Amino acid sequence: MTRSGYAVLTTSAILTALGLTLGYPELTLAGLAGAGTLATALIWMLARPGLSAERVLEPERVFEGETVVSRLTIRNQKPLRTPPLTGRQELVGQLVPITVPALPPYGSVVETRTLHPVRRGVYPIPPVRLGHSDPFRLIASTGLTGTPVTLRVYPVPYPVAPLPNPHLQDADGLTSDPVLGGVTFHSLRDYHEGDDWRLVHWASSARAGRLIVRHNVLADEVHHCIVLDTSSAAYPDPQAFDDAVRLAASWCLAGFEAGANVLVKTTAGDEATTVPHGRPPSRPTAVLDLLASVAPHHQSPGIESVNAILSAHRGRALGVITGHTAADKLAALASPARPVSVVQIGVTDGPGPVLPGMRLVRALDGERAVVRWNRLVPA
Incomplete structure (x- = not known):
């Protein structure tokens, strides 16, 4: 009332x-x-009006600064004319008023808005809240209409050279993914957006209750593993962490465009992978989804957990992105038998210690780190 x-x-x-x-x-x-x-x-x-709301975001995934079009369609599902209504909607963290004119029986109206998200993140957009009132404005009620959608904003990538291919061999002389030639079955894994449906292993999918696909490898298949330090202690400046995420996304896109399988892991235990073979999507969606939502956390073990990750993925092109890290912990990552590329962001510019098996770039921000990296490893 x-x-x-x-x-x-x-x-x-x-x-x-x-x-x-x-x-x-x-x-x-x-x-x-x-x-x-x-x-x-x-x-x-x-006599509550029977309205339904459907929102479509075009597109649902963008890079920072790109434009998103929100189309909200409100339909009258009853054979009676509805009165004019007012309401509100939450768009990228802002409350926006909405006015719905009187709708004829089974009529509809479309409201279009242009969004300009400027910060990386995942933005849940809840249903529309519409208000219903009597002609005397004595009693009013509001309710949620429609289903929620999610907008994902990716970090803008730098123009960066991809990780160099290691061409390492195991002690027995075989690569970490031995293939005699051609296309060979390697393993079963979960389905990722963009995978070829012809690769679905239906028997395994039925047993697991989710889609499982065959992972085939090529004789010259390249694998990249990118590890992002997400410990809050490594990034006293929040901007340094954003730059680190941008660099991780840049390495991912550069490797993806070069045809590499890209795996991203964080020191907090999150991971995502993309496989560009078969029918590749236009971008590594799963990896970028992870980087859109990642945040520093004080419970993340940080650089101390990186060595175990690198050892588990020996034979791949390995890259580590971190911030302020103790010299002894950084030195522990160096191994002549397991080359690794390390970028420190948010630290004083200048050359770091020369460590066996490690390419090390130190820079105050992401742009300077990219310049130093591209000089070290030309594209």
């Missing part, structure tokens, strides 16, 4: 009580008229 409704209810009760107490039928009649108005408003509110 609105403030006007409470005022009418209070006034009607007072007038009716005074009229009956003092014997003034005019006051009683005025009080009953107010009560009748409230009753009429209540009956009106029982």
Whole structure:
């Protein structure tokens, strides 16, 4: 009930009580008229308009600064004309008012808005909240209509050279993924967006309750593993962490465009992978989805967990992105038998220590790190 409704209810009760107490039928009649108005408003509110809302984002995944078009379609699902309605919607963290005109039976209206997200992140967009009121504005109610959607904003990549291919061999002389030639079955894995449906292993999918695909490898298949340090202690400046995420996305895109299988892992335990073979998507969606949502955390073990990750993926092109890291912990990553590329962001510019098996770039921000990296490893 609105403030006007409470005022009418209070006034009607007072007038009716005074009229009956003092014997003034005019006051009683005025009080009953107010009560009748409230009753009429209540009956009106029982006929709730049957509206549905459907929102479409075009596209649902963008890079920072790109434009997103939000199309909200509101339909009248009843054979009665609806009254004009007002409401509000939350778009990328902002409350935006919305006005719905009177709709004919089964009619619809489309509201279009252009969004310009400027920061990396995952933005849940909840259903629309529409308000319904009687003609006297005495009673009002609001409710959520539609289903939520999610907008993912990726970090803008730098123009960076991909990780260099290691061409390493195991002790027995075989590569970490031995293939005699051609296309060979390697393993089963979960389905990722963009995978060829012809690779679905239906028997395994039925047993697992989710889609499982065959992972085939090529004789010259290249694998990249990128590890992002997500410990908050490594990034006193939040901008340094954003630059680190941008560099991770840049390495991913550069490797993906070069035809490499790209695996991204964080020191917090998150991971995503993309395989460009077969029918490649236009971008490594799973990897970029992870980097859109990643954030520094004080519980992340940080650089101390990187060595185990690198050892588990020996034979791949390995890259590590971190911030402030103790010299002894950084030196522990160096191994002549397992080359690794390391970029420190948010530290003083200048050459770092020369460590066996490690390409090390140190820079104050992401742009300077990219310049130094591209000089070290030309594309």
